[in-house]
Amino acid sequence: MSPPATSESYFQNVLEKRARSDELAAPLLGNELNRRLNYLSPAQIRLVADAYEYAEKAHTGQQRRTGHSYITHPLAVANILASFKLDPETICAALLHDVLEDTNVNKSSLAGAFGERIADIVDGVSKLSHLVDSHAEAQALNFYKMTLSMSRDIRVILVKLADRLHNMRTIGVMSRDSRKRIARETMDLFVPLANRLGIYVIKQELERLSFEAIYPLRSDRLDRLVKRVRKKDKDRIKSVHQKLESGFREAGINARIDYVETELYSIYRSLRDHEETFDAFMDTLIYRVVVDSTDDCYRALGLAHSLYKPKVRAFRDYISIPKLNGYQSLHVMLVGPGAKSIKLLIRTSNMDEVANYGLIAGWIKQSEEDSDEDSQTLATSDVREWISNLLNLQDRGDAVQFIENLKTDLFPDEVYVFTPQGDILALPVGSCAVDFAYSVHTDVGNQCVACRIDGQVAPLSSILESGQTVSIVRAAAAHPDPMWLNFVQTAKARSAIRDRLRSRGEEESIVLGKNLLNRSLANANTSLEQLDFRRLRKVFREFNVRKRNEMFEEVGRGNLLAYQVAQRLLEEDIADHDTSNIEHGAPIYVQGGQNMGVRYGRCCGPVPGDDIIGHISQGEGLVVHRAQCGNMKSVEAKHTIMPVSWTDNPEGEFVTRLRVDIEPHLGILASLAQDVNALGAGISMLDVTERTPQLSSVQMDVGVRSLKHLRRIIRSLDARTDTSSVQRLTH
Numbered sequence: 001m002s003p004p005a006t007s008e009s010y011f012q013n014v015l016e017k018r019a020r021s022d023e024l025a026a027p028l029l030g031n032e033l034n035r036r037l038n039y040l041s042p043a044q045i046r047l048v049a050d051a052y053e054y055a056e057k058a059h060t061g062q063q064r065r066t067g068h069s070y071i072t073h074p075l076a077v078a079n080i081l082a083s084f085k086l087d088p089e090t091i092c093a094a095l096l097h098d099v100l101e102d103t104n105v106n107k108s109s110l111a112g113a114f115g116e117r118i119a120d121i122v123d124g125v126s127k128l129s130h131l132v133d134s135h136a137e138a139q140a141l142n143f144y145k146m147t148l149s150m151s152r153d154i155r156v157i158l159v160k161l162a163d164r165l166h167n168m169r170t171i172g173v174m175s176r177d178s179r180k181r182i183a184r185e186t187m188d189l190f191v192p193l194a195n196r197l198g199i200y201v202i203k204q205e206l207e208r209l210s211f212e213a214i215y216p217l218r219s220d221r222l223d224r225l226v227k228r229v230r231k232k233d234k235d236r237i238k239s240v241h242q243k244l245e246s247g248f249r250e251a252g253i254n255a256r257i258d259y260v261e262t263e264l265y266s267i268y269r270s271l272r273d274h275e276e277t278f279d280a281f282m283d284t285l286i287y288r289v290v291v292d293s294t295d296d297c298y299r300a301l302g303l304a305h306s307l308y309k310p311k312v313r314a315f316r317d318y319i320s321i322p323k324l325n326g327y328q329s330l331h332v333m334l335v336g337p338g339a340k341s342i343k344l345l346i347r348t349s350n351m352d353e354v355a356n357y358g359l360i361a362g363w364i365k366q367s368e369e370d371s372d373e374d375s376q377t378l379a380t381s382d383v384r385e386w387i388s389n390l391l392n393l394q395d396r397g398d399a400v401q402f403i404e405n406l407k408t409d410l411f412p413d414e415v416y417v418f419t420p421q422g423d424i425l426a427l428p429v430g431s432c433a434v435d436f437a438y439s440v441h442t443d444v445g446n447q448c449v450a451c452r453i454d455g456q457v458a459p460l461s462s463i464l465e466s467g468q469t470v471s472i473v474r475a476a477a478a479h480p481d482p483m484w485l486n487f488v489q490t491a492k493a494r495s496a497i498r499d500r501l502r503s504r505g506e507e508e509s510i511v512l513g514k515n516l517l518n519r520s521l522a523n524a525n526t527s528l529e530q531l532d533f534r535r536l537r538k539v540f541r542e543f544n545v546r547k548r549n550e551m552f553e554e555v556g557r558g559n560l561l562a563y564q565v566a567q568r569l570l571e572e573d574i575a576d577h578d579t580s581n582i583e584h585g586a587p588i589y590v591q592g593g594q595n596m597g598v599r600y601g602r603c604c605g606p607v608p609g610d611d612i613i614g615h616i617s618q619g620e621g622l623v624v625h626r627a628q629c630g631n632m633k634s635v636e637a638k639h640t641i642m643p644v645s646w647t648d649n650p651e652g653e654f655v656t657r658l659r660v661d662i663e664p665h666l667g668i669l670a671s672l673a674q675d676v677n678a679l680g681a682g683i684s685m686l687d688v689t690e691r692t693p694q695l696s697s698v699q700m701d702v703g704v705r706s707l708k709h710l711r712r713i714i715r716s717l718d719a720r721t722d723t724s725s726v727q728r729l730t731h
Contacts, residue, residue, distance in 0.1 A: 011216035011217060011220065012172070012176060012216070014172075014216075015171070015172030015179075015212070015213070015216065016172040016173055017172070018172055019066055019169070019170040019171065019172030019173045020066045020067060020170075020172075020173065022068075024169045024170055025064070025066040025067075025068045025072060025076075025169075025170050026066075026068045026069075026072035026075070026076070027075075027076050027079055028072075028075045028076060028078075028079040029075070033048065033049070033052060033075065033078065033079075033082075034049070036079060036082040036083070037082055037088075037091070039085050040088055044088035045088075047088050047092060047114075048078075048088055048091050048092055048095070050113075050114075051091075051092035051095045051096055051114060051118075052071075052075070052078075052095050054095075054096065054099070054113060054114075055071060055074050055095045055096050055098075055099055056071045058099045058103040058104075058105050059071050059074070059098070059099070059102070059103060062102065062103075064170070064173075065170075065173040065174070066170055066173050070098075070102075073098070073166060073167075074094060074095045074096070074097060074098060075095070076166040076169075077094040077095075077097065077159065077162045077163050077166050078091050078094040078095045080094075080162040080165060080166065081094050081158065081159065081162050084357060084360045086155075086158070086360065087155075089117055089118050089121065089155070090121070090155045090158060090159065092114060092118050093118050093121035093122050093125065093155065093159050094159050094162060094163075096110065096114070096118070096122050097121075097122055097125045097126070097159055097163060098126075099122065100122055100123060100126040101126045107119050107122075107123050110122060117153075120153060121153055121155050121156055121159060124153065124156035125156055125159050125160050125163065154359065157193065157197070158359075158360065160190075161190060161193070161194055161199065161202050161206075162202075164186060164190050164206065165202055165205060165206060167182070168182075168183070168186060168205075168206055168209040168210065168213070169209065171183065171209065171213050179213050180213065180214050182213070183209070183210040183213035183214045184210070184214060186206055186209075186210045187206075187207065187210040187211075187214070190206055191203055191206050191207050191210065194206060194358075195325065196324070196325055197325060197358050197359045197360075198325035198326050198327060198354060198355070198357070198358020198359055198361075199357060199358040199359060199360060200355060200356050200357070200358065201356050201357060204263060207263065207265045208263065208264065208265060210265075211264060211265040211268065215268075218268065219264060219268075222264050222267060222268055223264055225278075226262070226264065226267070226282070229282045230261075230282075233282075233285070236285070236336075236337060236338075236340070237259055237285055239337065240285055240287070240336055240337070240342060241257060241259060241287065243307060244257050244287060244289070244304075244307065245257055247303055247306075247307045248289075248300065248303065251299070251303050253291060253296055253299055253300055253303065254291065254292050254296075255289050255290065255291050255296075255300060256289075256290040257287055257288070257289050257290075258287065258288045258290075259285070259286070259287055260286040260287060260288050260345070261286075262281060262284075262286065267281050283340045283341055284333075284340070284341040284342070284343055285336065285340065285341070285342050285343070286342075286343045286344075286345065287342065287343070287344055287345070288344075288345045288347075288352070289304075289344055289345065289346045289347070290347060290348065290349055290352050291346065291347075291348060292348065292349070293348060294319060294348060296348070297319060297330055297346050297347060297348060298330070300330075300344075300346050301330050301332060301346060304332060304334060304344055304346075305332075305334075307334075308334035308335060308336055308342055309334065309335045310332060310333070310334055310335075311333040311334065311335060311341070314332065314333030315330075315331065315332050315333070316330070316331040316332075317330055318330070318331065319347075319351070321416045321424050321426070323414065323426070324414065324426050325358055326354050326358060326359075327354065327355055327358075328347060328351040328354065328355070329345045329346060329347040329351060329355065330344075330345070330346040330347070331343065331344070331345060331346075332344050332346070414426045414427065414428060414429065415427055415428075415429055415431060415464055415465060415466045416466045416467070417436060417464050417465075417466065417467070417468050417469070417470050418467075418468070418469040418470070419440065419469070419470070419471075420469060420470075420471045425439050425440070427439060427464065427489070427490065428489050428490060429489075430463060430489045431463070431464050431488075431489045431490060432460065432461050432462055432463055432464060432487055432488060432489070433448070433451035433453065433458065433459075433460045433461075433462055433464065433470055433472065434448065434460050434461075434484050434487070434488050434493055435464075435488050435489050435490045435493045436451075436464060436470045436472070437451075437472045437493075438488075438490065438492050438493035438496050438497075439490065439492065439493075440472070442496050444472055444474060445480070445493060445496055445497075446478070446479060446480055446496070446500050447474040447475055447476060447478045447479075448460065448472045448473065448474055448478065449473055449474065449475045449478045449651075450472075450473040451470060451471065451472050451473065452470070452471040452473070453468050453469070453470055453471075454468055454469055455469075455471075457680065458677075459653075459677065459680065459681065459682035459703065460484070460653075460682065461487045461682040461683070461684065461703070462677070462682075479500060479504055480496075480497040480500050480501060481652065481653065482497075482501060483653070483655060483684060483703070484497055485497055485498070486684045486685075487682075487684060506553060508556070508598075509552070509553040509554075509556030509557045510549050510552045510553050510556060511552075511556070512555075512556035512598070512622055513551070513552035513553055513554070513555035513556030513557075513562070514528060514552050514556075516555055516556065516562035516616075516622075517552070517555060517562050517565060517566055517569075519562065519642075520562045520565075520566035520567075521566050521569075521570070524566075524570055526570070531569055533548055536569060536572050538572060539551075539565075539568050539569055539572050542568065543560055543565065543568075551565065556622075558616045558617050558622070558640075561616065561640070562616070598622050598623075598624060599617075599622070599623045599624070600623070600624050600654065600655075601615075601623050601624060601625040601626070601629060601631070602655075603625070603629060603630075603631050603730070604625050604626040604628075604629040604630075604631070604656075604730045605626075605654070605655055605656030605657055605701075605728075605729075605730075606624050606625060606626045606654070606656070607654040607656055607704055607705075607706060607707050607709075607710055608646050608650035608654065608705070608706045608707060609646075609706050609707025609708060610626050610627070610707055611626065611627035611628075612624050612625065612626060612627060612644055612645070612646070613625055613626075613627050613629075613632060613641060613642070613643065613644060614641065614642045614643070614644035615632060615635065615640055615641055615642075616640045616641075616642065617640070622642075622644070624644055626730060628730065629730055630730065650706070652705075653682065653703040653704070653705065654703065654704055654705070654706075655684060655701050655702065655703050655704075656701070656702060656704065656710065656728060656729075657685075657699060657700070657701050657702075657728070657729040658699070658700050658702060658713075658714065658717070658726060658727065658728055658729065659697055659698070659699050659726070659727045659728075659729050660672065660697070660698045660699075660700070660717055660723060660725075660726050661691075661695055661696075661697050661698075661723070661724040661725045661726075662695070662696055662697075662698060662720070662722050662723050662724060663694065663695065663696075663722040663724070664690065664693075664694075664695070664696040665722065668688070668696070668698070669686050669688065669698070672686075672698060672700065672717070673686065675716055675717060675720070676700070676702055676713060676717075679709075679712060679713050679716060680705075680709075681702045681703055681704050681709070681713055682702070682703040683700055683701065683702055683703070684701045684702075684703065685699070685700060685701040686698065686699075686700050687699045687700075695724060699729070710728070714726050714728070
């Protein structure tokens with residue numbers, strides 16, 4: 001006896017029945033393909049027909065899980081791309097996209113039959129067949145393969161998107177676990193990728209199908225609820241539509257007005273993330289207004305304000321400042337009948353085409369003009385630049401970080417800020433002045449030391465808002481601070497900072513190693529310059545290094561102790577060397593910033609003005625601590641501790657930790673951050689612990705210039721009426 005059907009099993013049956021239907025599984029027969037290609041020349045149609053015959057022969061005897069002949073899948077993929085009027089090479093590649101992976105055909109024979117370009121596209125798609133692996137390293141490598149394929153020919157990812165779209169349409173024949181895994185992979189990668197390329201029609205359908213596959217019950221219930229509410233709104237939707245049409249007609253503006261239904265997954269995501277209530281969503285009616293010209297867009301905006309009262313601060317001009325994927329429209333919110341909201345998306349017909357088809361809108365337009373032009377030239381320069389930047393994100397040392405960088409870059413919300421010259425830069429929400437600097441140029445980011453936001457000096461960690469003008473102060477000798485990695489948002493900035501720190505790390509460790517060795521050798525009245533390194537290869541072998549700079553670097557990183565290396569160098573170079581104690585010597589001077597292989601102890605957060613000592617820590621080099629740091633008192637190897645001093649003018653921002661005991665109230669963190677920022681200090685961490693109902697402890701990492709600067713901040717916080725005490729922490 002079979003178990004009773006559950007809601008999950010019911011929807012599984014619905015999805016499977018739909019997947020097996022001819023309408024989805026086999027929407028096109030081979031003899032029907034030509035009528036979809038009426039935008040191509042007869043010679044190009046013959047090429048596509050040859051590709052179909054080749055694929056059909058190669059897949060002979062193969063079947064899909066839907067029960068249909070396998071050739072129906074390549075035909076369906078070709079049908080999707082033909083609906084966008086893509087070039088004949090792309091259509092051929094769609095028909096052939098599985099022959100390398102699923103048949104005995106190899107790339108060389110495919111290239112002999114259809115040319116290198118088609119073979120390259122098919123090969124690129126085949127390499128993307130198993131994009132996501134459970135292991136982070138393999139996943140990063142696969143993401144990188146995808147990006148590399150896109151950089152060579154953007155049509156690879158277009159065929160892959162169409163392939164994934166048809167597979168999602170027929171996903172109901174997969175097992176429950178496979179269905180959810182593939183749907184999540186689609187939601188995580190292919191949906192944001194389609195969005196970044198501006199191909200909204202594919203993005204929207206992939207998102208809907210993935211939502212249905214992952215949460216079939218939620219999708220069904222939400223769909224029924226939306227339809228029930230909208231049925232009651234039928235008259236209101238029609239009334240607003242008629243008023244808009246009448247107003248535009250009387251104003252002499254030619255406009256096509258369409259009601260836009262809100263996507264189910266957008267509603268679900270906002271409800272899940274508590275961004276908006278269901279009632280707020282359903283109280284908003286969305287209309288797309290398509291006019292003839294850009295001037296008409298702004299005329300339409302003025303007319304809309306005369307028909308309905310505009311909402312305050314609810315206007316976005318994506319025409320003057322397009323989104324990263326090329327999207328352009330005017331977004332305006334109006335107060336409609338019964339205080340309900342009306343949202344208008346105002347754009348031209350060309351903008352509407354780009355909004356729906358993004359990158360491939362060029363192919364659609366091209367097919368009406370000259371279908372012989374090389375298709376690869378259609379990829380816009382900004383998309384090519386984006387792909388190039390993605391390639392630069394490959395971080396050999398951290399696969400997980402690379403994946404997070406890529407996801408951040410694929411699907412950002414945006415702020416728009418101005419350069420001092422008036423140019424507009426789009427950055428992800430949460431970006432800071434350092435992100436801005438790296439978006440201008442890598443050298444600007446590497447050399448930035450300060451910034452001005454709207455003419456006022458501000459911390460580099462300041463979060464930017466749309467409309468601000470940002471100016472970067474540079475210094476040729478400056479370099480990135482590792483602390484920047486705690487607050488930058490863009491993948492480009494994060495990658496560039498890591499690259500620069502990596503390259504500097506070796507140089508700085510070598511310089512520090514030389515200084516430490518010279519400090520020890522000075523007690524024997526000699527220096528590195530006076531040693532004959534040609535006779536010291538035996539010492540190199542003892543310390544497992546091949547050359548001088550490797551030895552200096554190991555000393556600078558703390559992997560070799562300077563006094564021990566100095567002792568052996570003296571023994572080999574000078575037979576009767578002075579055996580006086582060379583463990584001690586003059587202090588090392590600290591300039592500030594994370595340079596010269598110097599790090600600063602997070603346990604105590606030393607700042608210029610503090611009494612300090614140094615500790616040679618294995619793998620880290622010289623770490624500077626406050627003299628009273630408890631960790632230094634417990635160090636058993638006293639020879640690893642050495643005197644250090646600040647130079648006369650230390651530079652940079654130094655992070656130390658404060659604890660503020662304060663009465664809890666609404667907005668406590670924002671209030672404290674505002675006070676600290678007002679004194680020119682940055683905050684990289686805030687944490688609240690409730691000690692009693694009447695007292696909370698706030699720990700914060702503040703970036704200051706000196707001990708004097710820190711004391712000003714402490715006095716300011718201590719002067720607050722809600723503050724009980726302010727302490728500087730030392731672990």
